Amino acid sequence: MVTAFQNTQVLLLAAVLLAACLAKLTVRERAADAPDRVHGVPVPAGLGRLTALRRVRGMNAGLGVGEGVLGLALLVTSHMSVRLATTVAFAAATWVVGELRVRRPDAGCGCFGGLSHRRVDRRSVLRAVLFTGAAAASIGAPLAGLQALRDVQARMGLVLLVELALFAALSPELSELLERYRRRNGRGRGRTVMPCERRRSPLAETYASLYDSAAWAAHENVVSSAVPLDVWREGCWRFIAFGARVDERDMEVVFAVSTAERDRTVLAAFVQPERADAPEEERAARSAERLSALL
Structure with a gap:
């Protein structure tokens, strides 16, 4: 049971890293959500350092490529260095998300590119912590991701489904993705959102x-x-x-x-x-x- 759980974490982390890579490379952040402004008010430079990577398209794409490489490596090899690198990466991401939660509550984490523009909340921090725990648990997994996928068992599939459902519940990016899909297909029109600087606020x-x-x-x-x-x-x-x-x-x-x-x-x-x-x-x-x- 323990081995099956560890192998499941490898598949979960590979899927998350590849999804983050795809989002960073293909989904651009909307101009209205630029991280150098908080609700339309410029942010002093000293508080913008944590989101500096998001201001540079090349750096953001490079981060996405790195995540994609880690995700593919988890699928094809069970080498300890890959597992350790994955754990360190998720631990660093958890620290960054936690800092954003304290210092820049209105700046999205950018975890999934332009989809992650909403403010960092407790769900984002909890998600990062859980992924870090999953990465630590995957260190001892005997199989690479593709091997585990070929030898998938019923209990392993059930655990993976439960974890994916939890991941979805903690991810505001899914609603953003749905909203973009509706806008692209002409749905959801007819309701204009008033910019916050012009909105009447009693x-x-x-x-x-x-x-x-x-x-x-x-x-x-x-x-x-x-x-x-x-x-x-x-x-x-x-x-x-x-x-x-x-x-x-x-x-x-x-x-x-x-x-x-x-x-x-x-x-x-x-x-x-x-x-x-x-x-x-x-x-x-x-x-x-x-x-x-x-x-």
């Missing part, structure tokens, strides 16, 4: 998103007043600044709430409070500091 909607967010739950106890100090909108974000008390110091906690129609994100950051008598230049610099701290 203040009540913003507050509802804020108070239901993890960012508010994490900072609620330091907020010193229920009335915000300032509320303003920039592009696809509405910013709300509250007075806060942190380590016996007066601070400001600024929340950035996405005005997108779906998958709204809430970010938070602490900044030094603005002086009421500050000159116009200093107030402009403070506003820029708020945006930089959040985005």
Whole structure:
């Protein structure tokens, strides 16, 4: 049973790597989903390093080719170096996805090329962790992928089907692929999605998103007043600044709430409070500091 499970992981990983290769080489990212902007607002350069590879088409294609080579190698050989390289690759991918989840929640992981433009969520992180576990389990598999496929057993096929179903459940790329297919075939027309920077976003909607967010739950106890100090909108974000008390110091906690129609994100950051008598230049610099701290 253990051996059959290990052989199944080889087939699963080969299929995933080949699918990722195919997606990276054939599916281009839509211009509206460019990773150097978050909901239409430019991202400071320091926060864009994790997605630098996605900005260069050649690098993205090279990564896809590397995944394809690993996938084919899993099918034709059971050499230990291939299994170890696969495990390291998935472990590195898990780390990158985890960092994106923390630092760039609105930037897609690019795991499957242009299909992976949606924000990184818990499903993406869990999927990466499970694949890393599968890669570790495959190290001791005695058969290469093609050998296991020729000698497939009923229980092995059942395990593979269950894992593929779990993979599908954790993959938002499938719905994106279906949406593209519908658009290409003329279906789904008639509903125009308003760009987030032009979309009407009532203040009540913003507050509802804020108070239901993890960012508010994490900072609620330091907020010193229920009335915000300032509320303003920039592009696809509405910013709300509250007075806060942190380590016996007066601070400001600024929340950035996405005005997108779906998958709204809430970010938070602490900044030094603005002086009421500050000159116009200093107030402009403070506003820029708020945006930089959040985005």
